[in-house]
Amino acid sequence: MGRYVARRLLQMIPVFIGTTLLIFLMVYALPGDPVRGLFGDKGGSPQVIAQLRHQYGLDQPILVQYWHYMKNMILHGDFGTQIASGRPVTDVLGDAFPVTLRLAGLSFLIEMVFGIALGIVAGLRAGRVTDNAILLFTLLLISVPVFVLGYILKVIFAFDLNWLPPNVNDPTNYNEMLMPAIVLATASLAYVTRLTRTSIAENLRADYIRTAIAKGLPKRRVVGVHLMRNSLIPVVTYLGTDIGALMGGAVVTEGLFNIQGIGGTIYQSIVRREGTTLVGLVTILVLVYLLANLLVDLLYAVLDPRIRYA
Template identity: 35%
Template sequence: MLRFILVRLLSSLPTIFIVLTISFFMIRIAPGGPFNLERPLDPATLANIKAVYHLDQPVWLQYLYYIGNVFQGDFGPSFIYKDYTVAELILQALPYSIILGLWALAIAVFGGVAMGIYAALRQNSWADYLLMGIAALGNTVPNFVIGPILSLIFALGLGLVPTGSWGNGGFRNLVLPVIVLALPQLAVFARLTRGSMIEALRADHVRTARAYGLPFRSVVGVHALRAGLMPAVSYLGPTAASVLTGSIIVETIFSLPGVGRYFVLGALNRDYTLVMGTVVLISVFIVVLNLLVDVIYAFIDPRVRYE
């Protein structure tokens, strides 16, 4: 297992390198720049600023500078937040995104799996149709629509919660962002679990276990659930990476100081280094969490071995 983990980590380095390269050139090709202000700077001042950040060099040379610094753990200074480096901004924002993401991930995983199992055990009943209808609604309505609607009802209309901001990080401040962030993922987990559980309950080994007279809870919880959870576990890696590093839309709607909000501000202001830092962070999260999912496979399904 240790050899497998080391090989996967080493093989993931080219993936991160490719993502980093594509992102670097895409943001540089986009029109505009970090110092294109409404009131243009003096040409001599602009030239000095570009020289400080190596923006007066050819793009390929800027790329080599940046890659060399990244491999040394230096993501460079922020072009917009001039008193901070990108690493400092990410370290400040990441705890907020992780707290928000952990709550949303827990609700999505446990709530979605529970809904999927319940719907599968009562297939084609009114409970199945109701739960899958809710899941379909959560999966089709985007969170940039759900967020303002919930804020309009519960914040502006009823006055139960604030419209935004982190505040003290309490329940009233986080309940709407967590629900908006978790709802689409909860819907996906519910639908994946329902489909896989229905298939698992019809498998030969499950039918055999029921024919031997094993208790229903044992048949479902031991024999069917392991196979039924495999698609949900597969989806867990990228989902966890997306919610733990912060939802761009949710953090922007509710004015939360997370990584996603910095990504939006960096993209709008052409803050190259800030955008690239968030891209690297998300890429690393996806690689590590997908590796964790592969390890979980071996514990859920005994047929999976990595020797």
């Protein structure tokens, strides 16, 4: 087990280097550069631009830039400087990360609780009216784009009914965060529902469920203990990988509700060609993603004793 974790952590190193390099190169390949961006439409004198480019190390070859960047990051925990504001990227991250974490966490909770609950209800009644209604509902959730759903919810719940505020001013206020969290959760919620439903419906026909019923166990126990443990394994996988997706995929939702999170910062960094900021943000997301995956793999062994790590 310990060796397995160690090996998995070591495997993260090449993945980490690969993704950061890829992002670096992609940003470099984009036309335009961050220093010109600073001057907006005015242009600015070539000397000043050259001076600034030198200051930020942008005049060096891309691989050298990457080397310096990685060296600073690993040795000093220095993720570089956001050129537009002059602030260290770690500061920018420190502002944006908790906001996104809160949004993603709330979304995750919604998708997990409601997705699994709906999935169980549908799976236990597979083929009947309730099941079909839930399937139709999830189809709707998957088909409606986030921005459409966001506006619809805003119009209904914020402007017509006045139940929830339309925008987020204070990211620590969960009342304000509720609507964006719901919007962010919808598509994943639909997938979780469908995955749970299929898994439940399939395991419901398993021999060991018949045994559990033949043992005279109450239905609560048959479903809650015997059926759930087996059915949740694929759902846990999906949920684990979705943590990363929720954090990085909130660009549209964050824009819709005026949330200053990672998604918004990534979007701005792309527009301004801020390679360093972007790589810093993506690095964090990659780490979150890799750790979530490792966690899921370890959770497997807890859920299914047939899986052993060596």
